[in-house]
Amino acid sequence: MAEAFDALELIKLKRDGGTLSTAAIDWLISRYATGTVADEQMAAMNMAVFFRGLDSAELSAWTTAMINTGEQMDFSGLGRPTVDKHSTGGVGDKITLPLAPLVAACGAAVPQLSGRGLGHTGGTLDKLEAIPGWRAALSTEEMLGQLDEIGAVICAAGSGLAPADHKLYALRDVTATVESIPLIASSIMSKKIAEGTGALVLDVKTGGGAFITELDRSKELARTMVGLGADAGLPTVALVTDMSTPLGRAAGNAVEVAESVEVLAGGGPADVIDLTLALAREMLGLAGIDDVDPAEVLDSGRAMDVWRTMIAAQGGNPDAPLPRPRETETVLAGGDGYVTRLDALPVGIAAWRLGAGRARKEDPVQAAAGVILHAKPGDKITAGQPLFTLQTDDASLIPRARAALDGAWEVGDQQPDTEPLIIDRIGA
Template sequence: MANQNDAGQTVRGFDAQELIKIKRDGGVLAPDAIDWLIGGYARGEVADEQMSAMAMAVFFRGLDDAELSAWTTAMINTGERMDFSGLSRPTVDKHSTGGVGDKITLPLAPLVAACGAAVPQLSGRGLGHTGGTLDKLEAIAGWRAELSNAEMLAGLEEVGAVVCAAGSGLAPADRRLYALRDVTGTVESIPLIASSIMSKKIAEGTGALVLDVKVGSGAFMRDIDSATRLARAMVALGRDAGVPTSALLTRMDTPLGLAAGNAVEVAEAVEVLAGGGPADVVDLTVALAREMLAAAGISDVDPADLLNSGRAMDVWRKMIMVQGGDPDAPLPQPRDTETVRADRDGYLTELDALAVGVAAWRLGAGRARKEDPVQAAAGILLHAKPGDQVTAGQPLITLHTDDPARIPRALQALDGHWQIADTAPARSPLIIDRIA
């Protein structure tokens, strides 16, 4: 195979079209071919339409273990690697595959830091029905997501936790490929998801990693088999890169907690840090904290005790202030609200996570395109969860928005996606499995 650049020179003996055909026909790509392809795409030598075709070929044909490892390594090699080895505490990070009401990073990062680890939490923004951690935190007056590497290191040493945007130098090929997948119908590919997540996390330089892989209607992985395959692929990539990695499979058929949106989720996270909050948010925060502390080699403290002591709240306040935020500033309030009420007595048996996520998105809490703004005050408050007993006329769901014209379409998203019956449903465990 031979590929020529604009000057007519042969480039390392590979041709994008031939590589696409190999994968299209079910063949296996050699590591050096993958390295050339990903590097060439990052440099602009492989065209968007060629990488689109390759992404679709991978979507249908997959990548074997060796290909996936090579693909992830090639993505990492297109950028820089961070180094936290000079910090005085061990580093451990958490990544969630995304869900509705998933504000766990907000109480989790300061809690783990209060226990003695450093948490370099590189987070993202929401797209579609899944909320973004940075969008939530930007509801806090003055808080900023963009930090230099020096600011990040200083925050980790001083406070123990930083939540910020990933710099453009980390796995830049992923940034281009992710945007391409979003417009070509290839987002749901397990190898492409795994390599996207793990290339950034490995390049980030964390000493250990815990994954929260969501399963259910409000998650990218709708069934346990797909979620398990994704978790195993990511755990293997971390292990091969020398980063101890484990994963918890957690349920996302109903929203996590009682809030979905931006400011409303910050308020709920602060409740958890104050020793209250919904039981499912508290339970998952503590479970992930224990997993992270074990990975970091810290065994002499129980995060549940620290959560109740107020020490995690102290770290939260410092974490917000270090990034320019005012932890005492009032959170944005919506200009308009609308409440959905129970139409009968009984037990709430269903409240679909995807429907709630879409409704929050339509209210202005999310974005359809990366460049769209979000409303800090937009979101949804739940007054009951499946299994709770309700009475006719009782508030079930309150919609928050700054634009009342958005309310009808949000109500439409919820219509038919909550149910009340005479008997209570069986409660399913929040944590389904652990993979390591």
């Protein structure tokens, strides 16, 4: 039986600025998922999309086609509304950890399907695996049961959700097409729509430590994903947030878990608390829960109760000591003044070089590796005061990590103005 379309002709069409029909996109994505369309052909199509883009109809069809290559989950049987959050990733971005139990404690169900880190951005699952016994892989039945009983689950996404995206993501990674906004948006939204959540809040990072550094492009990505959500009937809101400086005072795995628990216990850095509450309010608003103040719930300790129950349900021991590093080194301030700048990207690279991240998906990570930030922009410091503590199990990794921090901060005589953490809100 003859194929309805020809991959070469579709590549030429998009390369030359043409528009792909919905039927052509359906054929292309489904045939790529089954292997009829080869990697080299899809690589060429990705590059054509990178330069020519996809219009709104093409992008919607592309996303739907990826969803249709796999299964779709259904949470309609739960006794509470479902709402999820997705972050485009950054340095010190541990917000999912306190956020999921907080929103669950407020009455929603949070099916948080998360991933692992690659490069300088940390992965939620890598962080949680620092907790002794905790496991990321759950069956659908286990996940649904935990959502019904506890209201929150953070686990690995199954391979059955948008399997075409798994192939496309790996291909983009080796063909210099990762930065394409249509391909980023369809990758994220195909999985979130297939996940079956009732609403979605996006945290789109911008700045030096973000996946997309330019504010205009970050806003474009946010608008594109919100539009895809609307096309699919999924209520979606995006916050564009600053990632020029690391979030909180810890970047790594166990160190970020510890900071998250501190937030749930009523302490923690102000920026982590503020962003957690801002995202919680957006999630609750989309879930139709307008009569609960997440700040009060956080203060009450109920979110901590959900956290402990959630961790235990996935085999973890919430009371177990977190891994400690075998080697540490502290960087000291050379003079007095105020910290006026602290760049997120070098801190993320330092944590990565210490063993907290991976260069390839199959690489292991060190649970105890990371960077503790003793001072951030606006803080007054004196000569000899600790600025950073580098943590690792392998002392040979410290010199390159410390080198990554060279020039990453500045100290001045004047206290700098505070930059807003939340830059924009896009959506209904």
